[in-house]
Amino acid sequence: MKKESTIPIGTKALILSKYYYGVLSKSLENIDSERYFSILYFLNDNNGCNQQCICNNLAIDKTAMVKVIDYLIKNDMVERDINPNDRREHFIKLTKKGLKQTEEVVKAFKAIDNKMFSNVTKEDQEVFMRVLSQLSSNLKELPANDLFFNYKKTQRPSKKINSK
Amino acid sequence: MKKESTIPIGTKALILSKYYYGVLSKSLENIDSERYFSILYFLNDNNGCNQQCICNNLAIDKTAMVKVIDYLIKNDMVERDINPNDRREHFIKLTKKGLKQTEEVVKAFKAIDNKMFSNVTKEDQEVFMRVLSQLSSNLKELPANDLFFNYKKTQRPSKKINSK
DNA sequence: ATTAATAGTTACATTTATAAACTATTGTAT
DNA sequence: ATACAATAGTTTATAAATGTAACTATTAAT
Numbered sequence: 001m002k003k004e005s006t007i008p009i010g011t012k013a014l015i016l017s018k019y020y021y022g023v024l025s026k027s028l029e030n031i032d033s034e035r036y037f038s039i040l041y042f043l044n045d046n047n048g049c050n051q052q053c054i055c056n057n058l059a060i061d062k063t064a065m066v067k068v069i070d071y072l073i074k075n076d077m078v079e080r081d082i083n084p085n086d087r088r089e090h091f092i093k094l095t096k097k098g099l100k101q102t103e104e105v106v107k108a109f110k111a112i113d114n115k116m117f118s119n120v121t122k123e124d125q126e127v128f129m130r131v132l133s134q135l136s137s138n139l140k141e142l143p144a145n146d147l148f149f150n151y152k153k154t155q156r157p158s159k160k161i162n163s164k
Numbered sequence: 165m166k167k168e169s170t171i172p173i174g175t176k177a178l179i180l181s182k183y184y185y186g187v188l189s190k191s192l193e194n195i196d197s198e199r200y201f202s203i204l205y206f207l208n209d210n211n212g213c214n215q216q217c218i219c220n221n222l223a224i225d226k227t228a229m230v231k232v233i234d235y236l237i238k239n240d241m242v243e244r245d246i247n248p249n250d251r252r253e254h255f256i257k258l259t260k261k262g263l264k265q266t267e268e269v270v271k272a273f274k275a276i277d278n279k280m281f282s283n284v285t286k287e288d289q290e291v292f293m294r295v296l297s298q299l300s301s302n303l304k305e306l307p308a309n310d311l312f313f314n315y316k317k318t319q320r321p322s323k324k325i326n327s328k
Numbered sequence: 329a330t331t332a333a334t335a336g337t338t339a340c341a342t343t344t345a346t347a348a349a350c351t352a353t354t355g356t357a358t
Numbered sequence: 359a360t361a362c363a364a365t366a367g368t369t370t371a372t373a374a375a376t377g378t379a380a381c382t383a384t385t386a387a388t
Contacts, residue, residue: 008273010184019303108290131292139183
């Protein structure tokens, strides 16, 4: 009685993503960024959004995002522009080079998605995608994980330094 | 024309796993291990397997695994026993305490899986799981990712130090 | 008896995660 | 108008995760 396949959903999802990004980075060795492809992909659809927007949508901490953007700027993939209407916000915009290379990134992502689904029927594919979204939103409503995201404990009761 | 939801499968899977482990670790705050729950879960089904086996099944690098096991030993969750029939292999076995606490871990995993699927029909659930497995095995056969796993480049053409 | 392969380890460098404290800016309530 | 809260982003520090290379010990293959 082998029960080989009793691996929890979350673990399976993590494993899948590891394989996925392995394949992806293999097919994107010619891009000037060696990582953060998912951010480029996201920017392709949301060019000019602020950093917090990327964080919220890709579940990345904002302190990590600072370095991600720094890296992408260093490689001339994006630029960081202050929003004149709300100077707290920094818009992240793909550069000319970034736009061009992001095309390749998007193609690579979509190629993998297509190959992955090559032997899955259209109907099953539809169900899969729908359930995947459902699971994610179910999880977001489960008891306080807090682990990610930035509006978290925020207890900071002290402070008030240069206020007086 | 918003295209909010065009996030690649691999990215969605990664995000799902982040939320998932956030919820999980929230519900397992009383366990003596603060992490590596998926390894405990795996050991519950495969108690006494060697380290490589865990690596292969959970897509974790073997050099990382050393530290994971060290950590779990330090917290008296597992022990590491040399296989007398092949002294290269180290069997990883749950301790008495590890067995007990792993019960809780398994319960927590299954509880989350249940909650996630609470509003998904049995049929859709079945399709989802089947496709998820299919996608993983599709990915494994895509062109060399190399990124993970241990039988990789292994080119090491030099070496031969103390051979002569 | 060499040589190759496997399981695991060590050491190192890089990347990522996490928390806390911070600046700058904007929103809100009195 | 002023005080306070909230938001976006940054910095710093620490810990953990990840990846690479070189290593030991052991077993398998020739």
